[in-house]
Amino acid sequence: MPILDHLWIIPLLPLLGSAINGLLGWKWPNKAVHSVALASTALSFACALEAAREFLDYYDQFHHAFVKQFFTWITAGTLRAGFDLQFDQLTIVMVLVVTGVGFLIHIYSTGYMAHEEGYFRIFSYLNLFMFFMLILVLAANYVLLFVGWEGVGLCSYLLIGFYNLRKSATDAGNKAFIVNRIGDFAFLLGIFLLFRTFHSVDFTTIFDHAASLPTEAMGQFGTLTVVCILLFIGATGKSAQLPLYVWLPDAMEGPTPVSALIHAATMVTAGVYMVARSHVLYTHAPSALYIVAIVGCATAFFAATIGLVQSDIKKVLAYSTVSQLGYMFLACGVGAFSAGIFHLMTHAFFKALLFLAAGSVIHAMGGEQDMWRMGGLGSKIKITFMSMLFATLAITGFPPFAGFFSKDAILAASLNSQHGGKVLYAVGLAAAILTSFYMFRLMWLTFWGQPRYDQHQVHVHESPLNMTIPLIILALLSLAGGWFAFPALWGGKDYFSDFLGPILGTGEAASVVAGHYLELTLSGVAVIAATLGLLVAWRMYRKDVKQGPSTGLHEILYRKYYVDELYHAVVVGPLVWLSRNVLWKVIDVGLIDGTVNGIAHGTSAVGDTVRHTQSGNARSYAVWVLIGAVVVFVIIFWPIVHPVLFGGLR
Amino acid sequence: MIPTNYYLVLSAILFGLGIVAFVFKRNILTIFMAIELMLNAVNLAFVAFSQSLGKPDGEVFVLFVIIVAAAEAAVGLGIIILTARNRRSLNVENVNLLKL
Amino acid sequence: MNASMVIFFVLAAIAVSGAVSLIIQRHPIHSALSLIVVMVALAGLYLLMGAEFVAAVQIIVYGGAIMVLFIFVIMLLNAGEEERTSFSKLALYAGIPLAVAVTGLIAAALVNSQTTAALPPAAPVTLTSTRTLSTLLFTDFVYPFELTSFLILVAILGALVLAQRED
Numbered sequence: 001m002p003i004l005d006h007l008w009i010i011p012l013l014p015l016l017g018s019a020i021n022g023l024l025g026w027k028w029p030n031k032a033v034h035s036v037a038l039a040s041t042a043l044s045f046a047c048a049l050e051a052a053r054e055f056l057d058y059y060d061q062f063h064h065a066f067v068k069q070f071f072t073w074i075t076a077g078t079l080r081a082g083f084d085l086q087f088d089q090l091t092i093v094m095v096l097v098v099t100g101v102g103f104l105i106h107i108y109s110t111g112y113m114a115h116e117e118g119y120f121r122i123f124s125y126l127n128l129f130m131f132f133m134l135i136l137v138l139a140a141n142y143v144l145l146f147v148g149w150e151g152v153g154l155c156s157y158l159l160i161g162f163y164n165l166r167k168s169a170t171d172a173g174n175k176a177f178i179v180n181r182i183g184d185f186a187f188l189l190g191i192f193l194l195f196r197t198f199h200s201v202d203f204t205t206i207f208d209h210a211a212s213l214p215t216e217a218m219g220q221f222g223t224l225t226v227v228c229i230l231l232f233i234g235a236t237g238k239s240a241q242l243p244l245y246v247w248l249p250d251a252m253e254g255p256t257p258v259s260a261l262i263h264a265a266t267m268v269t270a271g272v273y274m275v276a277r278s279h280v281l282y283t284h285a286p287s288a289l290y291i292v293a294i295v296g297c298a299t300a301f302f303a304a305t306i307g308l309v310q311s312d313i314k315k316v317l318a319y320s321t322v323s324q325l326g327y328m329f330l331a332c333g334v335g336a337f338s339a340g341i342f343h344l345m346t347h348a349f350f351k352a353l354l355f356l357a358a359g360s361v362i363h364a365m366g367g368e369q370d371m372w373r374m375g376g377l378g379s380k381i382k383i384t385f386m387s388m389l390f391a392t393l394a395i396t397g398f399p400p401f402a403g404f405f406s407k408d409a410i411l412a413a414s415l416n417s418q419h420g421g422k423v424l425y426a427v428g429l430a431a432a433i434l435t436s437f438y439m440f441r442l443m444w445l446t447f448w449g450q451p452r453y454d455q456h457q458v459h460v461h462e463s464p465l466n467m468t469i470p471l472i473i474l475a476l477l478s479l480a481g482g483w484f485a486f487p488a489l490w491g492g493k494d495y496f497s498d499f500l501g502p503i504l505g506t507g508e509a510a511s512v513v514a515g516h517y518l519e520l521t522l523s524g525v526a527v528i529a530a531t532l533g534l535l536v537a538w539r540m541y542r543k544d545v546k547q548g549p550s551t552g553l554h555e556i557l558y559r560k561y562y563v564d565e566l567y568h569a570v571v572v573g574p575l576v577w578l579s580r581n582v583l584w585k586v587i588d589v590g591l592i593d594g595t596v597n598g599i600a601h602g603t604s605a606v607g608d609t610v611r612h613t614q615s616g617n618a619r620s621y622a623v624w625v626l627i628g629a630v631v632v633f634v635i636i637f638w639p640i641v642h643p644v645l646f647g648g649l650r
Numbered sequence: 651m652i653p654t655n656y657y658l659v660l661s662a663i664l665f666g667l668g669i670v671a672f673v674f675k676r677n678i679l680t681i682f683m684a685i686e687l688m689l690n691a692v693n694l695a696f697v698a699f700s701q702s703l704g705k706p707d708g709e710v711f712v713l714f715v716i717i718v719a720a721a722e723a724a725v726g727l728g729i730i731i732l733t734a735r736n737r738r739s740l741n742v743e744n745v746n747l748l749k750l
Numbered sequence: 751m752n753a754s755m756v757i758f759f760v761l762a763a764i765a766v767s768g769a770v771s772l773i774i775q776r777h778p779i780h781s782a783l784s785l786i787v788v789m790v791a792l793a794g795l796y797l798l799m800g801a802e803f804v805a806a807v808q809i810i811v812y813g814g815a816i817m818v819l820f821i822f823v824i825m826l827l828n829a830g831e832e833e834r835t836s837f838s839k840l841a842l843y844a845g846i847p848l849a850v851a852v853t854g855l856i857a858a859a860l861v862n863s864q865t866t867a868a869l870p871p872a873a874p875v876t877l878t879s880t881r882t883l884s885t886l887l888f889t890d891f892v893y894p895f896e897l898t899s900f901l902i903l904v905a906i907l908g909a910l911v912l913a914q915r916e917d
Contacts, residue, residue: 657799679782683782713887724908730823730827740829
């Protein structure tokens with residue numbers, strides 16, 4: 001099996017592309033740079049397809065995941081963390097999404113970033129990101145997964161701060177990295193606890209062992225629960241859930257393809273992947289799983305409310321991403337792991353499409369991002385408009401688009417959950433209504449109605465082919481992507497769950513179909529919810545609208561519930577004060593510098609004092625000789641002298 | 651007879667007095683004389699040991715010390731004369747060209 | 751307390767007082783004369799110990815040649831009384847205690863040491879004949895003896911060089 005035995009080729013190709021572009025590309029013409037980048041990504045995708053094919057043969061024969069240890073990275077005592085890669089059905093989904101959508105976004109970037117200074121840098125970073133993300137999804141142990149985890153965080157920092165001459169961009173990069181770090185700290189603690197409990201960090205060892213452990217009771221905070229909570233906190237950082245989501249809206253400072261790739265389709269889904277991969281642990285720790293569900297559900301609703309009133313087109317999409325990630329965690333939290341992964345996949349399609357199309361709009365408007373200065377673009381940029389419409393229909397959950405199937409599966413699973421399922425369902429449904437509202441609000445403000453900009457200043461033009469073709473491909477995927485999992489009652493077969501069943505099968509406890517009629521009702525309710533949002537948006541925005549003054553509830557939502565200000569006052573402010581006044585002034589300047597300088601001063605002072613012995617006065621020299629002679633005498637004749645000194649003359 | 655220790659203690663006292671004179675006097679010649687005093691004290695110790703051990707070797711050594719002292723006095727006084735002529739003073743504190 | 755003891759203490763007292771006088775006197779000529787007193791007393795002590803040749807040499811060479819040389823130089827240089835300048839602080843605070851310490855230590859060490867304890871008890875004084883001394887000097891110690899004559903030669907040359915007039 002040529003590819004499976006050399007699985008490392010899949011992440012290595014983008015790494016090579018990144019290195020070549022990063023080291024050599026700074027003088028190359030654009031064509032050379034993007035050829036290297038596109039080639040490495042495309043080859044990686046091809047290898048992933050081939051690996052998938054080989055794995056299916058392997059699985060038919062062996063019925064378990066393919067794991068291969070390539071070399072040992074860390075051995076310390078009983079800890080062994082190797083560069084071990086694994087391949088199973090879940091990996092197939094993740095790898096194909098990462099490389100496939102990644103490849104489309106690379107193509108798009110050749111058009112969007114064509115006139116940018118630092119063309120080689122963006123492709124180098126994008127490829128580096130691909131490398132780390134692939135390491136993350138291919139890893140067979142937690143330590144290697146963490147390497148990928150950290151690596152994508154690094155690339156996020158590099159890419160958000162791509163316009164490095166803009167302070168807001170570099171600040172946003174810092175914010176992303178630092179907030180992620182908080183989550184990573186908890187993640188590391190989780191890994192430590194895992195190692196301590198299972199004496200290994202390998203997935204196979206841990207999951208096999210954990211499967212035989214008793215399930216911890218609800219409300220009991222046993223080891224597994226603590227581990228799962230810690231890992232989940234790391235996931236809230238990486239996947240932008242409450243309370244560590246604050247970096248994602250700021251991350252919109254980065255170029256739009258970056259937002260599409262890492263803040264929509266791939267990096268932010270790492271947390272969901274991690275939870276799904278660790279489903280054995282989570283199903284044995286129901287308390288932790290419940291927390292996941294609640295956090296996911298709350299985030300879905302919370303972020304949707306903020307997205308209702310934003311004026312920057314990318315910010316709306318950012319909050320939408322946070323909200324949709326909440327849905328994925330909600331799915332995992334109620335035990336429907338494959339539904340969560342399914343939504344991950346469809347979300348990758350339509351969210352990437354939304355961002356790329358938004359980028360196309362921004363490109364057409366010559367850089368304008370404020371929706372209140374758009375309007376009536378639908379007739380002018382038809383391809384962008386149609387693809388964005390497809391994506392909107394997908395995200396709001398209209399059949400037969402992809403989002404309908406995935407969201408429906410999640411809502412159904414949450415209703416069936418044993419603990420407060422009805423509440424989860426209600427909140428999730430409310431969030432769906434809000435999603436529909438803010439998406440169609442976006443559509444109306446941007447594409448319909450009268451233009452609210454100076455038509456003589458801005459010449460709206462459609463984007464070039466290298467940008468529109470990925471839009472079209474993603475639009476088709478947004479339409480058809482959901483057809484993998486036609487619910488049984490509609491006459492189809494849930495291929496997706498069956499596919500992932502062997503891997504996530506034991507976690508499907510909650511997705512019990514309670515009867516055809518309930519299914520039908522739920523689907524109908526979902527469609528009605530989406531339509532409701534559409535109608536409200538239509539009523540509010542169809543006529544000429546102006547941006548009114550912001551008061552009361554509107555102001556609170558617009559200011560994102562003042563969460564950033566709160567964090568700044570409670571966490572950042574005191575920390576900066578502490579660093580400045582204690583760590584810097586007291587410890588660094590006072591203690592450390594003081595000690596070092598003090599030693600220097602002390603030496604100098606001693607020198608100043610001792611210098612007086614060199615007086616040039618022969619008699620003092622004589623006295624010093626005398627002193628020395630006495631000392632030497634005492635030392636040599638100590639056995640004789642010491643009874644005298646302490647015993648007196650006899 | 652007289653115990654050897656008495657001679658040794660006397661020798662030590664004379665040596666100490668020589669050191670005191672060496673440290674406290676300011677005239678070069680006096681200092682030089684203090685050195686001679688110290689040498690004499692040592693001579694006394696040598697002879698005392700020689701007598702108590704019954705061997706004449708100590709006395710031979712005393713002879714040598716005296717010879718060396720004589721040579722040293724000759725040359726040393728020559729130097730003192732020259733120094734005193736150059737500096738027009740016999741105060742040892744004026745011999746301070748090494749001072750910073 | 752027999753006669754030799756008395757003589758010893760008398761001579762010892764003379765020697766010590768001579769040394770003290772050397773320190774106390776202000777004029778170097780008086781110091782030189784005090785030193786002569788010390789040397790004569792020491793010669794007496796040597797005699798008391800039976801070292802007749804050494805006593806004689808002490809008086810002739812030390813007292814008769816070296817000290818005379820000193821006095822010649824003092825008179826040549828017209829040395830006056832010492833000026834009254836303050837003591838160097840170091841000498842005052844370190845010198846006296848050190849001197850006392852050295853003296854005390856040496857004395858105590860000498861008195862208490864095992865070496866002296868192993869000394870044979872005070873025996874009657876035997877006169878060391880000049881013959882014995884000279885035999886020793888010209889047989890066992892002939893090499894150092896010849897070296898000292900060389901040393902004297904060097905000293906003479908040195909004195910000659912130093913005394914040269916600057917032409």
